[in-house]
Amino acid sequence: MAQVLKEEVRNRILEAAEKVFYKRDYRGAKLTEIAKEADIPVALIYTYFKNKEVLFDAVVSSVYINFESAFDEEESLEKGSASERFDEVGENYIHELLKERKKLIILMDKSSGTKHTEAKQKLISQMQVHIEVSLKRQSKQEYDPMLAHILASNFTEGLLEIARHYQSEKWAKDMLKLIARCYYKGVESL
Template sequence: MAQVLKDDIRDKILQSALEEFYMHGFTGTVMRDIARQARIPTGLIYSYYAGKEALFEEVLRPVRYDWKTVFREGAGQHGGKFDRLNEREMDCIRNLLAHRKEFIILMDKSADTKFSDEKEKFIREIEQHLKYLMKHKERYDETYIHIIVDNFVEGLLQVMYHCTNKEHALFTMEKLIKMYLYGIGL
């Protein structure tokens, strides 16, 4: 019975932290507000997490990927067609859509944390992946690739912010992916 209560409290803390970090970002969130929303004493949070940084990291866990590995694992799975992502990449996109608030926090609301440059890292990893996929091309414009990838990531974030229905979000994301992959000329 005690374990169930502990899990329930941990879930309340995580859900409250997710909402507070989503609304106020890392710097604007205070532990006292997380505790108030979870309806627990502030000190109880520290029984589960060492501090705000540890709690923030736990909130972001579902959307933290080693993108190099994701892209490397799926590199040969396109079958010569680049009008869609491979299954591994699509699994990641579906997971990001399922955890849209966490992804928004990671990309846009993690200033003053060790994750503050995640958006730039994500863009760089996609750029490297596209350059690898385009290695057979005689010429390609690195500036153009950067612009396309930067716009794609902004589009992905717009889907996360505005498409709260999962089916609509996935449909919109698939259209966005096709548009950018066709547009880059792979």
């Protein structure tokens, strides 16, 4: 029984912290506000989390994913165009990520002052390498690496815009399909 209560309190703290970090960001969030949101004394937070940074890590840990594994899986597919490989692997991976969109936004937009400050740049860098691999696979022409960087930045920001303005799962899937189509085939494909 005590273990269930401990888990319930820990979950309340995490849920409250997610709300506060989403609203304020890491630097603006106060443990007193998180405790108030969780309806617990501030001292109880320290029973579960050493400090605010450890609490922040716990909130974002489920979305602090390594995109490289998804990119590797997509690149390992021997057949299909880049867009077909994305449809088979990447799209599902992104939909899973969007299920925790608030945590994704906290990690990417609200982590200044933590060890995760560079999370968005890390994602862009990983995506840039993935795009460079795809360009080499699809085309005999060599491109300036800045092209892959710009595409990676734009796709990452598009994904974050879907997360920021999320309306429903269907809306997100439809929007992702449109962005991917534009990304792979150009605006004229619409």
